[in-house]
Amino acid sequence: MEGSMGPGVRIREGDCAVLKRDEVFKAVPILKRRKVIFEKQWFYLDNAIGRIYGTTFEVTSGGSLQPKKEMEEPTTETKEAGTDNRNIVDDGKSQKLTHDDIKALKDKGIKGQEIVQQLIENSTTFRDKTEFAQDKYIKKKKKKYEAVITIVKPSTRILSTMYYAREPGKINHLRYDTLAQMLTLGNIRAGNKMIMMETCAGLVLGAVMERMGGYGSIIQMYPQGGPVRAATSCFGFPASFFNSLYEFPLSKVDSLLSGTFSIETLPSESEDNIPAEEESNGSLDEKPASIQETEEESTTEAAMESNQTEEQETMDLAAEDTENKESKEKGNKENIREKQRKQQERRKKLVEAAALLKEKNADGLIVAGRFHPTPLLLSLLEFVAPSRPFVVYCQYKEPLLECYTKLREKGGVINLKLSETWLRNYQVLPDRSHPKLTMSGGGGYLLSGITVVMDKGKSDVGRLEAEKTEEPTSKKRKLEELHS
Numbered sequence: 001m002e003g004s005m006g007p008g009v010r011i012r013e014g015d016c017a018v019l020k021r022d023e024v025f026k027a028v029p030i031l032k033r034r035k036v037i038f039e040k041q042w043f044y045l046d047n048a049i050g051r052i053y054g055t056t057f058e059v060t061s062g063g064s065l066q067p068k069k070e071m072e073e074p075t076t077e078t079k080e081a082g083t084d085n086r087n088i089v090d091d092g093k094s095q096k097l098t099h100d101d102i103k104a105l106k107d108k109g110i111k112g113q114e115i116v117q118q119l120i121e122n123s124t125t126f127r128d129k130t131e132f133a134q135d136k137y138i139k140k141k142k143k144k145y146e147a148v149i150t151i152v153k154p155s156t157r158i159l160s161t162m163y164y165a166r167e168p169g170k171i172n173h174l175r176y177d178t179l180a181q182m183l184t185l186g187n188i189r190a191g192n193k194m195i196m197m198e199t200c201a202g203l204v205l206g207a208v209m210e211r212m213g214g215y216g217s218i219i220q221m222y223p224q225g226g227p228v229r230a231a232t233s234c235f236g237f238p239a240s241f242f243n244s245l246y247e248f249p250l251s252k253v254d255s256l257l258s259g260t261f262s263i264e265t266l267p268s269e270s271e272d273n274i275p276a277e278e279e280s281n282g283s284l285d286e287k288p289a290s291i292q293e294t295e296e297e298s299t300t301e302a303a304m305e306s307n308q309t310e311e312q313e314t315m316d317l318a319a320e321d322t323e324n325k326e327s328k329e330k331g332n333k334e335n336i337r338e339k340q341r342k343q344q345e346r347r348k349k350l351v352e353a354a355a356l357l358k359e360k361n362a363d364g365l366i367v368a369g370r371f372h373p374t375p376l377l378l379s380l381l382e383f384v385a386p387s388r389p390f391v392v393y394c395q396y397k398e399p400l401l402e403c404y405t406k407l408r409e410k411g412g413v414i415n416l417k418l419s420e421t422w423l424r425n426y427q428v429l430p431d432r433s434h435p436k437l438t439m440s441g442g443g444g445y446l447l448s449g450i451t452v453v454m455d456k457g458k459s460d461v462g463r464l465e466a467e468k469t470e471e472p473t474s475k476k477r478k479l480e481e482l483h484s
Contacts, residue, residue: 009053009153016236017053018158020150025162027154027234035063041147048151059147068148081131088129095123132432154235156183156207163203163231171200171231172370172395175443177423179204182366183211185448186391190215192363193356195383197221197250197376199369202232204393208366209241217244219353219362221380223371224251246353253379256357361385368393373447374403378410384451392447400447407449416449 011017015030019038026038032046043063048055057065088094120138129137152158160176182204188194188211196218198204205220209232212218220227227247362384367373373392384390390413394400400418407413421443425436 011048011051011053011055011151013049016154016234017048018152018154018162018234020152020158021148023165025158025165027159027162038149041149043147043149045151051151053151053153056148056150059149065149081129081134095119156210159206159231159234160203163201167201171203172368172393173442173444174200174203174368174393174395175421175423175440177421178393178443178446179207181419181421181446182368182391182393183207185389185446186364186366187389188212188364192216193361194218195221195357195362195365195380197367197369197380199223199228199371200231202227202229204366204368205229206232206235206237209237209245210235214238214241214244216363217246217356219246219248219356221248221250221253221376224249246349246356248350248353248357250376252354256354257379257382357383362388364388365390366393367391370395372399374399374406377403378406381412381451386451386453388451390449390451393444394447395444397445400445403447412452412454413449414452416447418445418447420445 011030013030013032017028017030019026019028019036021039024039028036028038028045030045030049032049033044035042036045041059043059043065045065047065048057051057051067056068058068060066123137156179157176160171160174160179163171164173164175186194186208188208190211190213192212193216194208194212196205196208197220205218205227206229208218214237222228360383365377365380365384365388367376367380367390369376373394377390377392381390392400392403397418397420404416404418407416423443424439427434427436
């Protein structure tokens with residue numbers, strides 16, 4: 001995983017990075033003077049800036065990170081080990097060190113490795129354990145007391161593993177091997193023109209963008225509210241990658257296919273916001289004017305009553321107030337202009353996305369979401385060029401079975417295949433390699449196929465029925481001979 005990041009890539013402030021401890025991951029932004037809590041440890045990432053990705057750090061006192069020095073493993077020759085664990089009883093009395101003793105060791109600033117060594121020395125049953133049991137004991141105690149963290153560069157594999165372990169519901173239980181199958185079946189490569197519809201927090205979008213490497217174009221279809229790209233931002237792509245990323249609302253697909261689509265029907269909700277902002281802008285302009293008038297009156301009254309110095313002070317204060325109000329007005333106007341500029345950019349992108357879709361020559365289609373796939377797929381396949389792959393992901397197989405049937409009836413597709421990948425993890429260690437006790441129950445289902453040009457409007461089902469009803473030529477000849 002870490003080997004794919006390239007040699008010597010350094011951690012910079014503002015980067016998106018992933019914290020790793022054993023098989024646990026967490027995506028964080030690299031920021032100075034910001035406390036991070038990971039696996040019951042708190043620390044600051046200041047010292048990580050400038051280091052190479054893949055560096056392992058140790059959390060020291062005060063929450064600062066220090067690169068971990070490579071320690072030589074203790075030789076196994078001097079280790080005493082028992083023959084079996086039958087006589088060992090887990091009664092909680094084998095460890096002489098109490099919780100208070102361990103806490104006192106931590107408070108003294110003793111490192112985790114030394115604490116583990118003391119736990120081994122104060123365990124009455126450690127020497128009676130088998131060699132494998134001793135290794136397991138040391139590994140367990142190291143995990144608990146050694147605060148060691150590795151910072152790695154985000155990738156599709158790391159982020160998909162992280163999401164599947166921490167928040168599988170957000171990605172519709174899309175397992176990493178299923179995602180890998182999607183990228184392969186969809187023929188994702190640089191230079192493609194892809195259409196995507198996903199509600200997996202932007203993980204599938206990020207995986208496609210990573211594989212395309214900024215070359216080609218992606219049109220992301222989205223339901224009401226706009227596209228969600230929380231996972232996409234974790235990849236830390238450069239800004240150039242987003243230049244070729246477009247978005248288009250699903251509500252406008254039918255009008256685009258029927259030819260009734262127009263620029264005026266585009267983001268009406270964003271246009272409606274502009275007059276409201278203009279009105280609020282006007283009210284903002286008027287309010288400070290009335291405040292200024294009352295302030296001027298009050299200052300003149302105060303000046304008449306007070307002496308010359310007081311008059312000067314109040315004049316200065318009034319001038320400062322008006323300057324502050326003017327700067328606020330300028331700030332509000334700038335914010336409104338910025339909003340209008342963003343809306344114009346978004347509108348321009350939507351027009352460009354519509355133009356790309358109208359060409360109906362996309363190189364592939366990927367659908368992965370919580371919505372029923374059949375209506376989505378049937379409409380979006382219209383924008384895909386012939387002889388191109390499409391992949392549909394669903395957590396359950398029943399919607400995909402319906403989708404499979406509808407596509408067979410409609411025609412225009414070949415090589416339809418409904419599949420599910422099976423994943424089992426193995427522990428690979430000397431003399432004890434075996435499947436892990438726990439394994440994934442399921443990673444979802446995939447429906448894949450290839451688009452083709454329809455032949456005179458005939459579907460696969462219609463052609464098969466015609467072939468069944470039509471008798472073979474050899475049988476026809478026999479029947480003719482019998483009748484004659």
